Amino acid sequence: MSHAFYIYASYGFTGGMVATVIAWTWLDGHFRRRELASLEAIGIRRRSERKAEGDSR
Template sequence: MMSHTAYMIASYAVAALTVAGLVLWIIGDGRARQRELKTLEAAGIRRRSAEVSSGEGK
């Protein structure tokens, strides 16, 4: 039978692995989105936030 200490260590280990997995997933997804943006910008597609002002009022 598991002792209380072993249960606590296992619980913290599972939680730490879950958080580490989520952090790695977020980092990987962010890098993928950056690559996607670079590909779109290289194709001439620009973001609205990067529009050059034409001097006309909106």
């Protein structure tokens, strides 16, 4: 095994992991937005939205 192969393999592995984390984060955000929209559609609201309406706390 040459030194260059080790370096290229390391960069390739690191690039693949970074791409995986980016894709995982993007997909999770997509599914959370979809889940939030479905909850809001059935009438469940966010707690932060209640404060904006004039909660005395």
